[in-house]
Amino acid sequence: MRYLPLTGADRQAMLAAIGASSADDLFRDVPVAARRDAPVDLPFHAGEMEVEARFAALAARNMAAGSVPFFLGAGAYRHHVPATVDALIQRGEFLTSYTPYQPEVSQGTLQYLFEFQTQVALITGMEVANASLYDAATACAEAAAMAARVTRRKKVLLSGDLHPHYRSVAASTLQFTDIAVEALDPDPLGLEDLLGRVDSQTACVIVQNPGFFGRLKDLTALAEECHAVGALLVVAVAEPVSLGLVAPPGAMGADIVVAEGQALGNALNFGGPGLGLFATREKYLRQMPGRLVGQTVDADGRRGWVLTLSTREQHIRREKATSNICTNSGLCALAFSIHLSLLGEEGFTGLARLNHARAVTLADKLARLPGVKLLPQSFFNEFALLLPKDAAQVVDALAAKHILGGVPVSRFYPSYPELAEVLLVTATETTSEADMDAFAAALREVLQ
Amino acid sequence: MIPTLSGNQGLQIEEPLIFEQDSPGACGVDLPDAPAIDDRLGGLARQGPIGLPGLAEPTVVRHYTRLSQKNVGIDSVFYPLGSCTMKHNPRLNEKLARLPGLADIHPFQPQGTVQGALELMDTCAHWLKTLTGMPAIAMSPAAGAHGEFCGLMTIRAAVAARGETRTRILVPESAHGTNPASAAACGFTVDPIPATARGRVDLAALKAKLGPDVAALMLTNPNTCGLFEDEILEIAEAIHGAGGYFYCDGANYNAIVGRVRVADLGVDVMHINLHKTFSTPHGGGGPGAGPTVLSAALAPFAPLPAVVHDDQGFRLIEHAAQSGAMPVGRIKGYHGQFGVFVRALAYMMSMGADGLRQASSDAVLNANYLLAELSSDLSASFEGPCMHEALFDDRFLKDSGVSTLDFAKALIDEGFHPMTMYFPLVVHGALLMEPTETESKDTLDRFIATVRGLARRAQDGGAESFKAAPVFTPRRRLDETTAARTPVLRWKPPAS
The missing domain is CATH 3.90.1150.10 (Aspartate Aminotransferase, domain 1)
Structure with missing residues (x-):
């Protein structure tokens, strides 16, 4: 067993030093009725070759996104990740370290998290950001709870253009608290009126930009309306690359920004792990969830970093903590941060322009097909289409032609028949002109 | 010792922030030019620069390599951090998690195109259920604390389904801070239980605290003192006798895997830290995964999604109406920490x-x-x-x-x-x-x-x-008081 260094002789010597007769003897506090004398009914240990073969067989039964023309988004985006990112995050000093509780031997983790916090604050247009949460969906729930603490109000309003998983996670997570969550109907046409729904009881409104159906919105008036009645505006961003081209939530008056960071530096991984980004205004700092890294000096007066403001956190404050979170998404944050460092100002804005240009090209190609209607007028790299057929059936037919042609909205909203023909389509820098043409041709066939 | 001129000390190199190494115009990627289009941004284009530094690829590689050298990990040193289970992280697991058929798949692909991924989740679930002897599992919790939250939600829902109101959770004083924090996040009040001089739960004190308003006991076993709760069967009987549930914090499950089945201890629900017991890397703070095993009584309330298997193959249940149960909803985006499942299953199969x-x-x-x-x-x-x-x-x-x-x-x-x-x-x-x-x-x-x-x-x-x-x-000892008193949480450009 390659992971176990103790030899039989070691074990005997150690048992003798302890004064125990056997390993079983060390488990003598376990009630006899609960002890098991033999291994459970599962396969015995296996070498690398056997395990690799088993996983290769599993992997072969999946259609890898990179092996076909691919157009899925809906909160998980496929971008090209530079080789440097994966090489660096696999350095053992990053990969195999714990949460940086001992700052003298964790300055590497602490410094990259400080840089990550700065990058997140810059791209969202906010003042401060934390060191990550699990994903954007759970970050939405945390934002709602934080808004309730800040405003001492109990009503949370969720836009119909917010990702359906963010909506359901926020609603489920808060169901046993005294916070009331109201989720508006899904809004593919951009018709909902949030302005008229904010009142003096509202803790926050949570909206998404670009919206789940792709639409870009100016949230300035909504922010003003929220602030006029003492509510907070929470803006979710599912595609962080959009922030390279689109006015950030901070510039529109957002009080809290939550975002999914997966799209930068991280593979799709079938949806997990994700990377929850969380940014806010400095005045709300002490109500923030999650870890924070702060700058300080060491005993010799040199600049260094530590985990700070931990009196907000569960290991100090226990049931009065701002959140129960402990483990976060540190390594995903590192991947995000390295990717963004490689991109820099020029690369990040260029990547965003490229994504938008590809999406505009694709939208024009698809909207020319008979019976296909482009729903949002403005969008970043993803848009909803209204098809003349059931979108789930179309996607299955496209998959049979080895094209992964978007996400049918019915997957999230099976009980809304009016959404059955709505399809979400995404293009990124990885989408080639040939992919688009193959998609358009196949879609034309499937719709005939 | 005479200080060095550079501030470096041999292999320890002083490394500025990326923002302090900005070389405007430098870039670490080569992207094709965007084709000319009329934008569809609806007048919402970003105004002004973001402020991200420009760095060429060698600069970035050297920066993060130097940062890594200011860290220690299990790869470099003995790391006996109690309660955190810093065991070897096999590289085979990393290799397998990067297979394109496992890393490069989207959560909303048609399910017929991800049968291998669904089988992998189902197999991982099967190993965890078999090892613990528990009949059901929720795979979606993202970490230990999230698993606690998941388990407590099922308890809350089960209590409500019985038409009862139970609002109190008993938590030993020795518990991890996440236990009371998770209970509070689920709307419960927390009632501490003292320990005995032997470092175990005081059974008499526990019994005295039981009552019709107690929803559950949260107990770490082996406990945070590193001891097996030798009266655990009596503890389980007592909490069950009072109509409450037994939540076991599985942070220390690594001590008993394969030797004790959790089901045989009377446990109703337990989260499993895959990033502790099953060797997936801690990554400087995460990501982890906290799959939560459940008794038959709590299983109907497990959050979505779930993987099921029939003659059509593997299938995800993503909506309550398809589930035939009473799920507490959804607590995490997508289908759980799939990349962590790959690594944990590779470890379990290897061992x-x-x-x-x-x-x-x-x-x-x-x-x-x-x-x-x-x-x-x-x-x-x-x-x-x-x-x-x-x-x-x-x-x-x-x-x-x-x-x-x-x-x-x-x-x-x-x-x-x-x-x-x-x-x-x-x-x-x-x-x-x-x-x-x-x-x-x-x-x-x-x-x-x-x-x-x-x-x-x-x-x-x-x-x-x-x-x-x-x-x-x-760095030598750092001044944490100043860090907290005047928080500096991001870099800002120096005033010009």
């Missing part, structure tokens, strides 16, 4: 039923070896045998002028990551050591010799050297 059992035995053996060898020089808090971790308190430092913190910092200079300090809270100045099964006897012997030497130095009036420690690290 097998026999290896996992041996791993628990070796983890317990290593901890008992530390306890036995160090008891004469340090002050063990409780009599052994311990399980996977050995707990000491600071009585051995009495009148030495050396604190637990000082002692830990001195260990850093000796090339070891410190043990967990000041946790659990039930002993004074705790030092909690968890060696794990992936350490050799030779490593333990060197650690033991060092700890003994340090204990003698402390007792022999060497306090001054402890107060100064560490001195051989990239």
